[in-house]
Amino acid sequence: MNQQSTLIYELKGLKKIYNNETVLNIRRLQFHRGTIYGIVGPIGSGKTTLLNLMSGHDKESDGLLKYDMNQFKTNWLGKTLSSPEIQLFNSEKINNNAKVSNLLSSNKIDNVSKYFNNSSLKLIQNKNIKNLSKGEVAYLNMILAVNSDPRVLLIDDYAINFDKNMELDFRKKLILMNKNLGTTILLSAPNDQNLKFISSVLIYLDNGHISKIRSGVEKTSKKYTKSSNDKKSVKSKRFNSKKRTNR
Template sequence: MSITYKLENISKIYDGKQILNIKELEFKTGEIFGLVGPSGAGKSTLLRLLNFLEKPSSGRIKYNGNGYLDGTLPDLDQRRSITTVLQRSALLHQSVWKNVIFPLEIRDIKITKAKSSEIEELLQYLGLYEIKDQRADKLSGGEAQRVAMARAVVFEPDVLLLDEPTSNLDPSNISIIEKMIQRYIKKAGKTIIMVTHNIMQAKRLADRVGLIYEGEMIEVAEKNKFFNNPERNLTEKFLDGELIY
């Protein structure tokens, strides 16, 4: 398995306060990585660094073998191979269809007949086809998040970062999005890193799980080992619900 990301001595400081301090961390191509931890632990900050939306205060992020030291950024093509689905879906005040094809439009990808059928199939899969002409700002929370998911996968990024994509959703919407995640990871060369507060979701989806606490990676392990036989006391406490979040 090749390595998508390698983080070395990454630190992020806001207003003099250290938010992240990660000595070493790798994300492998083809895996779903579940990132868990209490609120304010630095999970979302880490995703923003991985998406190159923010620069680390120091350290090196290696992406696809290229190193980016102390906040240098990859070129646009490289950055466009990564995207994030945010916790609160941020959609354009346009139709569902327009929202979904937006990433293709900004990449000057023509919507051919074949591409159009592909998108329609994606919308069918996510239960959005019937409402494709509806305005996105009129949708329910679950529908909006499914549109955000469709928009994220439509251009087939190599890295899909998910920031609590199913929080506040009902079970049927959670199920649709989880199925989409499982379907997407089957495509060649994809990596999914998912922040979740839902331990059961991490159990269902992730190949490896990492606990982040006060900006530091406490433990990273294969799913079964993480949940059944954690090495660190803090991980046990977290799984037992003793860490406040």
């Protein structure tokens, strides 16, 4: 399997412009199958915009974005049609009018009680989502994420409202998902405090541009080569899932 066949995303000259302001400008970036990536940057750096584009929930203003060697399809209005293989989890995607218990049930999540085994979380199950705090919504979002089964999983604002034990619990579940299913995972956060312990590759954004790319937990398995554009491109490990090949 050559390097090209391991690519799941390829970005070239990618731009997103809102109200005549360029909020994202990436010259060249590649993502490989079965790898966990961390997208790091402060508010306004372009993290959420990048994930929205890569999930197919938004369309680029210019440049090329390929998923699995092809660009996203569009409808007759030019709106991007997202792939069911890709799932993006953030607070904006949750139906605020739903009840927590109904949402969990509709997503066929088993053993719900294990996520609500302390007194501070038990009451969440009986609440409407619109009445939850930001931290509670983030927690609910992660429950949905780790119980999903996409080919590509994208999580915005990973663990920013979690304590150490919560983050560690979900980190283990994400690593297991990646290992057993070969899921490609992209996580974003304002800093690398948690991402550096789970991500194989860390991509730092600043004002819509890539400022640097660094290896994460699997430092010895990554190689970096200079490119003519962003000066760094990532070659990640080849991943063959035992349960699913070529995912």
